Amino acid sequence: MSVLIFIDQAEGHIKKAALEAMSYGAKVAAQLGTTAEGIVLGSVKEDLAALGKYGVKKIHHVNNAALDHFDAQTYTHAIAEAVKASGADVVIFSNNVDGKAIAPRLSAQLKAGLVSGAVALPDTSNGFVVKKTVFSGKAFANIAISTPLKIVALNPNSYKVETADGTAEVAALNVTVETPKVKVTAVNKVTGEIPLSEAEIVVSGGRGLKGPENWGMITDLAHVLGAATACSRPVADAHWRPHHEHVGQTGLAIAPNLYIAVGISGAIQHLAGVNRSKVIVVINKDPEAPFFKAADYGIVGDAFEVMPKIIAAAKKVKGMA
């Protein structure tokens, strides 16, 4: 018995989403009276034993360069081997880009029930019931997994990273890795930007900003706050901003600690992607904008007048001025 956590990495570095998954998995293990173990695939640049501080007791490491590039099929195969090696009855993924590709594959391969998009610890008082988001953040569903092996994919930014003293035992796991059928030919990272899905703070702009030339107020505030930038759908459709910044029902769903919406009306489809943010700030010149109903803080005012003052004040708070 154990809880196995997939520890996702990119270019040798453990992702923040994986730290959340480990903290969550360790808590699930404690709840079930068992231990948490991790599985790491590919070469890493970090000290794996140190990951013990997130609550994992043992880490299975498939140190094989063939796994340095992501491939859903080979990854699933290697994780299935780790499930055997650890005798896991629960497997935890982050419901991030990689988790979304491999958790369903593992579920189908091992006939293990999967709940993707989990937002809370499972209720194990009577079976195994996991709360997940449905209707694009407008509701939650409690899902029971009925199979002996259970898989949970945890939504990013839904569970706080917890640390304690401890080191993990690192054990090499030998897995025959076939050449991936999917061959990665290029990786284009937007350097210097914080990935939207991992950001604690997001500053977002809508059509109220009139045009791409006015985006300085969004990127400046984001820079001061260490935030990622996002936008509403029409803004991405008009190519004012890149597609990957589009949040909402048909874009990315995010749940940062703080979401600052500037010149966005708050249409139901937009809210669907951001309403799980912990604190929502709305800046809109229309007091009737629907977004104010979903907001925690707001300013009814012209973004072009208000934003420079907010940026200046934020600089002071951050000791940058």
Add this chain to the structure above:
Amino acid sequence: MKILVCISKTPDTTAKIAFTDNNTKFAQDGVQWIINPYDEWYALVRAIELKEKDPSTVLHLVNVGTADADAVIRKALALGGDEAIRVNADSHDSFYIASQIAEVARSGGYDLVFTGRETIDYNGSSIGGMVAELLGLPYVSLASKFDLNGTTATITREIEGGEEICEVALPVVVSCQKGMAEQRIPNMKGIMGARTKPLKVVEPTAVDALTSIVSFELPPAKAGVKLVSADNPEELVRLLHEEAKAI
């Protein structure tokens, strides 16, 4: 070249989300049904573009659902596609649906299976991966670009903070999102033609669901917005720092 596009029926994006039967069922009264936007705007339209480029392409749509999905399937056929297959079953869980689609895909011998990145009601993001596993095929998820060169696909997929470009030999399963194609509006000819396109109904294969819905719940209501005067935006920053401790 044979393409299969998975089509899901979902409530309209403005539908009121409420539950009945002691919070165990979605309240369907007065709800308008649409093709899941990811399936329609990205998966289906990109498949239609591929067929336009190579007219010998055979394009089929598949839905797992009861007869009340037929209207939505016809809407999809109005955009394009040669025929649709409906597996006559109520949806149980993702694994059940994926197993039905895999069965259709297996018997149809498709080179390419497209799904949307997720449905806007269940938000599972699981069908594509499960179908791929059940068929033993490679899977590229969250694709924002797809091009074909003979039997090799070049696909751009989303990663954290950027994108990855990969190559894979067909057959392959791909989940599609923004960037793949632009939304289209069906024209009159498409709508008329859709009426006579074949919509085959097949019975499901016996599969056990792995999960079940216990209950639904709505998020707690927000306490209400605290407004700050536009003359004093500095106060907003102070509140975020000292009260919300968010910056």
